[in-house]
Amino acid sequence: MNIHELPGYKGTGFLKILPQLYKNPLSTLQKTVSTGERVIPFSFGKYILFLINDPSIIQHILKTNYRNYPRGKALEGIYPLLGKGIFTSDHELWSRQQKNITPAFHTKYFTRFGEIIDEECENFKSELEGYCKNLKEIDLQERFKVLMLKILVKEMFSPDLKFDAEDIIHKLDTILAYTSIRGELIRNVKTGFKSVFGLKYTPPADYTSALSSLEKFVAGFFKQVENGEIIPGMLTGILRDLKNAGEVDDIQIRDEIMTFLFAGFDTVAEGLSWTQYLISTNPGTDEKIIVELTERNLEGQESSPSSLHMAPETPYLRCVISEALRLYPPAWAFYRIVIEDEEIDGLFFPKKSYLMISPCLLHRTPKFWDQPDSFNPTRFEGEDQPEVNNFSYIPFGQGPHICTGRRLAMFEMLRIFSVLTPEYKFIYTGDNPPEVDPGIIMKAKNGLRFKVEKRIK
Numbered sequence: 208m209n210i211h212e213l214p215g216y217k218g219t220g221f222l223k224i225l226p227q228l229y230k231n232p233l234s235t236l237q238k239t240v241s242t243g244e245r246v247i248p249f250s251f252g253k254y255i256l257f258l259i260n261d262p263s264i265i266q267h268i269l270k271t272n273y274r275n276y277p278r279g280k281a282l283e284g285i286y287p288l289l290g291k292g293i294f295t296s297d298h299e300l301w302s303r304q305q306k307n308i309t310p311a312f313h314t315k316y317f318t319r320f321g322e323i324i325d326e327e328c329e330n331f332k333s334e335l336e337g338y339c340k341n342l343k344e345i346d347l348q349e350r351f352k353v354l355m356l357k358i359l360v361k362e363m364f365s366p367d368l369k370f371d372a373e374d375i376i377h378k379l380d381t382i383l384a385y386t387s388i389r390g391e392l393i394r395n396v397k398t399g400f401k402s403v404f405g406l407k408y409t410p411p412a413d414y415t416s417a418l419s420s421l422e423k424f425v426a427g428f429f430k431q432v433e434n435g436e437i438i439p440g441m442l443t444g445i446l447r448d449l450k451n452a453g454e455v456d457d458i459q460i461r462d463e464i465m466t467f468l469f470a471g472f473d474t475v476a477e478g479l480s481w482t483q484y485l486i487s488t489n490p491g492t493d494e495k496i497i498v499e500l501t502e503r504n505l506e507g508q509e510s511s512p513s514s515l516h517m518a519p520e521t522p523y524l525r526c527v528i529s530e531a532l533r534l535y536p537p538a539w540a541f542y543r544i545v546i547e548d549e550e551i552d553g554l555f556f557p558k559k560s561y562l563m564i565s566p567c568l569l570h571r572t573p574k575f576w577d578q579p580d581s582f583n584p585t586r587f588e589g590e591d592q593p594e595v596n597n598f599s600y601i602p603f604g605q606g607p608h609i610c611t612g613r614r615l616a617m618f619e620m621l622r623i624f625s626v627l628t629p630e631y632k633f634i635y636t637g638d639n640p641p642e643v644d645p646g647i648i649m650k651a652k653n654g655l656r657f658k659v660e661k662r663i664k
């Protein structure tokens with residue numbers, strides 16, 4: 208079908224914008240939505256991709272009729288890494304996985320998660336002391352990734368596992384580089400647009416070798432959990448019990464663990480890094496956070512980790528994080544496929560077409576946000592969990608597939624800033640504004656560099 212024949216659309220030839228899209232995917236897409244269209248169709252060959260930039264249509268796709276819009280083939284490119292884990296599955300398999308895995312995030316475990324975060328923050332503080340002394344710059348994107356991987360592994364895989372965090376991160380980065388928009392474009396161009404996402408192509412050697420050593424790492428530590436050599440984490444404990452009950456096999460276990468490695472630390476690390484960038488570049492923000500934390504501590508509330516994820520006692524810090532996730536949502540875009548033709552609000556979506564939903568574009572659309580490019584945490588004042596009901600604000604997705612780890616992610620970020628902000632001042636020294644690199648996760652192209660100073664109490 209030709210997009211110009213579709214009722215309600217003007218249509219954008221994909222090939223026309225391809226060179227800009229390759230050079231700068233995000234600003235090209237930003238320009239495209241600046242026309243105010245609710246849905247922008249792109250055609251490539253017989254394929255159509257709709258970029259959806261309208262909260263009510265998003266609500267329909269992600270919630271009201273979500274069964275007609277699974278992730279399905281839209282995520283094919285990432286199957287070699289995630290297999291049929293909870294992030295890539297749909298329908299019955301996904302329902303079962305959700306039922307099995309959600310208990311790993313029960314609030315009763317948040318006291319334990321809080322202890323793990325505190326332990327790792329202590330190690331991180333020793334590292335920061337070194338940076339304070341020798342006045343060296345630090346790339347927080349990199350350092351927060353290491354911190355968050357260590358926390359995730361202790362929480363979910365095993366508190367005893369010894370591993371090389373930087374090596375695992377390097378392997379994951381190698382794999383994800385080939386699944387980013389730019390990676391997809393390169394592959395599409397090389398293979399003559401045979402398919403939009405996830406092509407039959409021969410992956411490069413560094414990708415294949417990174418994937419196979421990551422698989423060895425995962426299989427190795429799960430065996431140790433099974434043999435009782437190391438204590439299980441919340442996820443591996445659940446998976447071991449399911450395996451003993453004959454409900455999952457080794458392939459499914461591999462896929463779930465890979466999914467957590469993919470979704471559970473890099474996202475939070477980027478959330479932390481962009482939040483710190485905004486705190487550091489908006490004078491007065493850190494002082495307000497410190498005043499709020501001091502008042503909370505005076506009231507003796509600091510030892511209440513299970514309530515901290517709701518953060519009734521640090522509402523300003525929560526607003527700062529929510530605002531950072533609005534301006535720089537780490538999961539900046541996600542995809543769906545249309546199963547059956549459907550018309551939504553007068554717009555027609557033919558079956559087999561792809562849908563792209565971008566929190567990043569939506570969060571900066573003037574129709575839905577007052578002064579969308581400004582940092583204004585107070586816009587979230589009085590909202591306990593703005594990400595749950597508002598379809599103009601979707602940093603964690605929405606509907607039944609909303610991020611399983613969102614409460615943990617908020618808890619981790621709140622806890623880490625509660626520990627670090629009163630003790631250290633991070634002075635931003637990098638590009639201003641930073642150039643954004645929208646891979647699978649939204650990063651700053653040249654890192655986010657800071658100098659660190661110890662605060663005088």
Ligand code: HEM
Nearest residue numbers: 294470471474475478538541602603604608610611612616
């Ligand atoms: C700031 C941090 C995070 C952000 C911004 C984020 C964002 C997202 C988004 C946007 C989705 C939905 C994607 C879609 O609908 O296609 C999602 C799903 C998911 N996330 Fe997160 N995430 C974060 C942290 C975490 C953490 C810490 C974990 C686990 C430890 C996690 C595990 C998952 C899983 C398992 C799904 C799939 C849910 C399902 O389909 O049922 N995420 N995340």
